[in-house]
Amino acid sequence: MPWCIFPADKGQHMIRISDFTFQYDSGRTPALQNINMTIADGDFVGIIGNSGAGKSTLTYAMNGVIPGFYRGDYYGSVEVNGMDTVETRPEIIASHVGSVFQDIDAQMVASVVEDEILFGLENFGIPHDEIEGRVTEALAACGIEDLRMRHIDTLSGGQRQKVAVASIVALRPRMIVLDEPTGELDPQSSEQIFALLSDINRVYGTTIVIVEQKIALLCAYARKLAVLDHGHLAFFGPVREVLANGRAMESLGIHVPRIVSLHQALSERGWYQGTAPVNMDEAERMAREAMQ
Amino acid sequence: MIRFDHVSFGYGEGSTVHDLCFSLEKGGITALIGANGAGKSTVSKLMRGLLHPTSGTVYFHDQDMATLQASTLAARMGFLFQNPDRQICRSTVRDELLFSLQWTVPDASLHEAACQEVMDALSLSAQDDPMMLSRGERQRVALATALVHKPELLILDEPTTGLDYRECTRIMEYVSRLEKQGTRVVMVCHDMEVVLDYADEILVLSGGHLLGQGSTEEVFQDPSLLRAASLLPPQMIGLAARLGLSGIRTVEEMTEAIGKRKAGVQ
Amino acid sequence: MKSLLVYIPGDTVIHRLNPCTKILLPLLLCIACFLTDAWWFLLGVLVLDIGIGFLAGIPGHTLKLLRGLGKLALFLLVMQVLFIQSGRVLATLPLGILITDHGLQVAVMGVLRLIDITLPLALMIAVTQMSDLANALVYHAHMPYKYAFAITSAIRFIPVFTGDMQMIMEAQTARGVAFDTKSFWKKLRLMIPLCVPLLISSVKKIESAAIAVELRGFSLRTRRSAYRRTSFDGRDLTAILAGLVLIALSVVF
Numbered sequence: 001m002p003w004c005i006f007p008a009d010k011g012q013h014m015i016r017i018s019d020f021t022f023q024y025d026s027g028r029t030p031a032l033q034n035i036n037m038t039i040a041d042g043d044f045v046g047i048i049g050n051s052g053a054g055k056s057t058l059t060y061a062m063n064g065v066i067p068g069f070y071r072g073d074y075y076g077s078v079e080v081n082g083m084d085t086v087e088t089r090p091e092i093i094a095s096h097v098g099s100v101f102q103d104i105d106a107q108m109v110a111s112v113v114e115d116e117i118l119f120g121l122e123n124f125g126i127p128h129d130e131i132e133g134r135v136t137e138a139l140a141a142c143g144i145e146d147l148r149m150r151h152i153d154t155l156s157g158g159q160r161q162k163v164a165v166a167s168i169v170a171l172r173p174r175m176i177v178l179d180e181p182t183g184e185l186d187p188q189s190s191e192q193i194f195a196l197l198s199d200i201n202r203v204y205g206t207t208i209v210i211v212e213q214k215i216a217l218l219c220a221y222a223r224k225l226a227v228l229d230h231g232h233l234a235f236f237g238p239v240r241e242v243l244a245n246g247r248a249m250e251s252l253g254i255h256v257p258r259i260v261s262l263h264q265a266l267s268e269r270g271w272y273q274g275t276a277p278v279n280m281d282e283a284e285r286m287a288r289e290a291m292q
Numbered sequence: 293m294i295r296f297d298h299v300s301f302g303y304g305e306g307s308t309v310h311d312l313c314f315s316l317e318k319g320g321i322t323a324l325i326g327a328n329g330a331g332k333s334t335v336s337k338l339m340r341g342l343l344h345p346t347s348g349t350v351y352f353h354d355q356d357m358a359t360l361q362a363s364t365l366a367a368r369m370g371f372l373f374q375n376p377d378r379q380i381c382r383s384t385v386r387d388e389l390l391f392s393l394q395w396t397v398p399d400a401s402l403h404e405a406a407c408q409e410v411m412d413a414l415s416l417s418a419q420d421d422p423m424m425l426s427r428g429e430r431q432r433v434a435l436a437t438a439l440v441h442k443p444e445l446l447i448l449d450e451p452t453t454g455l456d457y458r459e460c461t462r463i464m465e466y467v468s469r470l471e472k473q474g475t476r477v478v479m480v481c482h483d484m485e486v487v488l489d490y491a492d493e494i495l496v497l498s499g500g501h502l503l504g505q506g507s508t509e510e511v512f513q514d515p516s517l518l519r520a521a522s523l524l525p526p527q528m529i530g531l532a533a534r535l536g537l538s539g540i541r542t543v544e545e546m547t548e549a550i551g552k553r554k555a556g557v558q
Numbered sequence: 559m560k561s562l563l564v565y566i567p568g569d570t571v572i573h574r575l576n577p578c579t580k581i582l583l584p585l586l587l588c589i590a591c592f593l594t595d596a597w598w599f600l601l602g603v604l605v606l607d608i609g610i611g612f613l614a615g616i617p618g619h620t621l622k623l624l625r626g627l628g629k630l631a632l633f634l635l636v637m638q639v640l641f642i643q644s645g646r647v648l649a650t651l652p653l654g655i656l657i658t659d660h661g662l663q664v665a666v667m668g669v670l671r672l673i674d675i676t677l678p679l680a681l682m683i684a685v686t687q688m689s690d691l692a693n694a695l696v697y698h699a700h701m702p703y704k705y706a707f708a709i710t711s712a713i714r715f716i717p718v719f720t721g722d723m724q725m726i727m728e729a730q731t732a733r734g735v736a737f738d739t740k741s742f743w744k745k746l747r748l749m750i751p752l753c754v755p756l757l758i759s760s761v762k763k764i765e766s767a768a769i770a771v772e773l774r775g776f777s778l779r780t781r782r783s784a785y786r787r788t789s790f791d792g793r794d795l796t797a798i799l800a801g802l803v804l805i806a807l808s809v810v811f
Contacts, residue, residue, distance in 0.1 A: 050456040051427045069769050094773040105718055106767040109711070109774075111565060115689040122783040123775030131785050149567070153717065157328050167774075183454055186328045186482050188522040213456060216527070253458035258485065258527040258543050265547040271554065280527070284534045287546075291553040342728055366734030377759060378722075379729040381751035391751070395734030423758070437733055 012082060014175050014207045015039040015062055019076035022057060022066060031057040033231045035076070039224075041174065042205045044198070046218035046239075049228030050253050055211045056102070058228065059177045061085070062209060064093035081174055095124060098168035100178040104160055113139075113147050113155075117167045124171060138170035141203075142196055158189030162196065169200060175207035176200070182214060190214060194221045216257040219243065219278040227254060243276040259283035266290045293318050293445065293476055294339055299348035301334055309334050309500040311348070316493075321468065321477040323487040323508075326497035327522045332480040335497065336447050339478060341365045352445075367396045370443035374450040376427075376434035385411065385433055386418040389440045396441035410440045414466060428459030435463060439470070446470065448479035452486055464490050488512065488526040488541060496521045513538070562623055563716075566684050571793065572614035573685050577694035579794040580686050584678035586801030591674045594808035597663075600670040603804070607677045614685050623680050624673070631669040638665035688713055693784035703779050711767075719760060726755050 016038045023030040032054045039045055049055050060066040061078050068090035078085045081096045101107050110116040117135050126134060139145045142162045152160060161181055168176055176197070182190035198221050201208045212218050218225060218239075225242040227235040229252045235242045242249075246256045246264045259277050263286060266272040271290040277283040295315040302308035309331040316322055324332045337343040338350055341357050350357040357365070373379065382388040389407045397403065411418060414432045422433045431451070438446065448467070452460040460483075468490050471477050481487050487494065487508065494511040496503040498521040504511060511517060512529045524530065532540040537549050572580075591603060611620025638661065645660025692706040730752060731737060739745055 050458055063773060065769055065773070069772070090772060091775055091777055094775060099770070099773050101766055101770050103763060103766050106763040107770040109707075109714075109771055110689050111714060112687065112689070115687070118785050119689075119771075120774040122785055123779045125778065125780070125783065128785065151565075151567075171774075180454075184328075186326075186522070187484070187524060188327055213454075253456065255457040259531065261543045262528070262531075262546055265543060266550065269547070269551070271550065280530060280534070283527070283531050287531060287535055287550055290550050337728075340732060342732060362731075362736060362738070363734065366732075371732035373725075373729050373732070375725075378726045378755055379733060381730075381754045392733045395736065441734075 012041060013038045013079075014041045014043070014081060015209075016079040017061065017076070018078075020061060020078055021075040022061065022072055024057075024070060024072040027072070030073075030231055032061070035061075035233050037226065037233060037236055039207060039209065042201070042207055043224060044201045044208045044222050045210070045224045045226060046222035047209065047211045047226045047228065048213070048215055048218060048254060049234075052230075053228040054231045055228055056179055058226075059099070059179050059209065059211055062175075063097045063099045063177045064088070064090040065099075068093075095171070096174050098171055098173035098176045100161075100164050100168055100176065100181055102179045102183065104157075104164050104181075107164055108152055108160070111152055113144070113150050113152060113163050116152065116163055117170050120167055120171045134170045134172075138166040141169050141200060142166040156189075157184050158186075158192065161185065161189070161193055165193070165196065165200075169206075172204075173206065175209065178208070178210045180211050180213065182212065182217070190217060197221070215255065219257055219260070227252070229254075239278055240275040243278075246276070259286075262287070293353060294478075295351040295354070296335075296338070297349045297351065299338060299345045299350055301338060301343060301346050309338070309497075312502050314495060314502055314505055316476070316478065318476060319471075319474075320492040321471050321479065321490055322493045322495060323491035324478065324480045324495050324497060325482075325484070325487060325521070325523060326503075329499075330497040330521065331500040332497055333449055334500075335495075336371075336449050336478065336480050339445075340369055340371045340447050342371070363395065367441060368444050370438035370441070370446045372435050372438045372446070372448045372451055374453050376430040379434055379437065380422045380430060383421055383423075384418065385416050385420050385422055385436070388422055388433060388437055392437040392440055406440050406442070410436045428455050428462075431455060431459065431463065435466070443475065445476045445478070448477065448481075450480050450482060452481070452483060460486065484512075484523065484526045488529070496523075498522070509541075562619075562626060563680060563683050563713075565687055566616050566619060568615050568685065570613060570615045570685075572610060574793070575797060576698070576788050576790055576794045577686050577691040578698045578788075579790075579797050580682050581691065581695075583797055583801050584675075584682050586798070586805060587678050588675045590801075590804040590808040591671050593805065594811055595667075596811040597667060597670065599808060599811050600667065600674055603674045604670065604677075607674065607681065610678070611681055614681065616681075616684055619684055620677075620681065623677060627673050627676055631673055634672065635665045635669050638668060683713070690786065690788065693786065694788045696781055697784060697788070698790065700781070703781075703783075707771075707776075715763075718763070719756070722759055723752070723756055726752050 017035050020032060020035040021030050022032045035058070047055050047058060057066065060070065062080065064080070064085050067074055067086055080093055083093065085093060108116060109119050114135065117138055121131050121134055139148055142165055144159065144162050144166060147155065147159060147163065152163065155163065182193050185193065194217050197208050197210065200206050222239055224237060225235065225239045226233060227242060227249060234252060235245055243256060243260050246260055249256055262283065263272065263276045266286065272286055274286060277286050293316055296312045299312045300310050312335065324335055326332050334343065338345060344358060352360065380388060382391055386407055389410065390403055393403045393406060397406065414436050416432060416436060422430055425433065451463055464486060467477055491508050494508055495505050496511060496517060503521055504517050512525045515533065518525055528540055528542060528546050531546065532538065540546050540549055587603060591600060594600065608620060611617060639657055640655055642661035642664055643656050643658060645658035647656050647658055649657045651657065688710040692710045695701040695706040696703045727737065735748060737745065737748060
């Protein structure tokens, strides 16, 4: 049984954005300017930047919301799994790319968890005898089997966020795009969502693109980091390489995790030569080494 | 200044607080921390008198809050919500501030000066339309409405959620300046680094119970307390604990401590 | 705040009826109540409504609904008795207000009709899952999914907007706006600025909701998409026949 409706061609880029500039009809300046980036199939990319830097717009370009739903001046091209987003209908792109939006209450369509997950499966015409398996699998992947018959109104913020992810996972997209999914969650629930996405990425090879303010979590879970500044792509690359530009990022008003600031201080003094740590275990190793 | 005496509150399952007893003295910034559903927002609303305890009493300056008039409470306290869009309802920043003042400061001759002062302090311009401003600027407008009447107690419910680091620092720097000028501040906060940087005192909540109250150092040095509330300490304090160091809060202090160890080893 | 218009999960004869039947039955009862002129018939329908509530395993909820409606009914009863002054005088109140047999009759009939019509509709919401209703309307009644989805979404968004409104009120109270004023006009004037934030947040919400469902394949859906199929069986037929019999009876009496 294939994992997705349209498997990616081997070695193909999931996302290829070339010279992309976009200005909303309502905007006075371009929301994004001259963006060039490619995301490989199976990657885990975090997007950070100050408010108004164009983070949401970048996700809209990847899931077909632009140009499908927002009008504006569009230059350059965006390809999703080989399809040009201008030439392809949004619902076709949607069968490759699942989206989890910022406002989770607006996204929910049903009053019971099971129905929420069925909604997309029914719409995309998943064969009847396959649906039960998909629902069970999505619930299990998100660790919420016990919530299946619960009323969505009675769930906590973290549980609701998991339901939203499960309803997308059930569709088996090649890629999932999330816009600040942990905005209103406490540290522990936020970490759970990241762990869940990381599992989905590892087990199914699903490409993950996530916009997030909590940079410490992004560093710990993402493989690549994209830093946006006033509509420009300031940095894009493997997490550790981007973090090596810590000082430059701080001058853009983006704070790096404190363990990364510590790495800078230790490197500048010549006490440590390794790359920046992305979690507490690595930070401890770095500090112990620097003490020698 | 504020005293909770065996306060319980319940509305439906999951969002209750049980038998809270604590008091907040004059001066300082107190942070309420805990997981989602721990009761932080409920406590902050009880403190402002937006909710009334189902049992027990909340005292403000040794007076039962229930006996104080709504207008008195409004004049002496300020409350900032997480989402500024719930309170912004006028078409210019100035009107927005005047709308607040009409309820809290009876003497209209003071209004103009009060508006100007707070707009200057928060770099807002009078004729801007709040709806056209960015998320961070709207949060500053909302903060201005909570402050314009110079309250003695300022309560912030997740003031920095949804803001980027630059806006977050800007708001917190201003709040901490106010505190130095004598405003008592209580804030609900999820970001432990912000709590570490700005709070003097911490109340730890879990499942509607008060797990602990203490200075920022005391609480963050107590791993078992944090674990019970499903929280992690700020990175530098967590790292210091792993390395067996103490008294470290900042990156600079950590660098220095590592330097000393290094010198000691050689 | 717990709303009275909520779905209460269950697995009774009533719950298992086809959602189309569940929405058709209150409509049939409604027609019957308007056609009849016999008070005992209306009383009979009321007993039937309560019986259905008990059969659906939600007696508590039924009585709560009845109590809520009762308050409104009592108010209307008094108003009508006081306003209708024609007919045989039964008693005279101060200020020359008469209580007449005609007034009493019209008032009792009106109030009974009101309860008879509203109670089954409220019970329908309590025993029907909204997505099942949408699917059944599409499959059996051939309603375009767009409309069925609009109906169920409207019902789903009511508590969301009520919650938003409550939080806006709270935010305004926090800055000193005194909603507890006695004067109705003053209160109304205070409510107007509140509508601005509510309107803005609602429009934003609906816009993102529309994009979100579109990206989950909304426009690809067909009549046969629904996973849980609902069927018409003997029970549904019996229920609808019973409704039709009631209409026939109501014409006779």
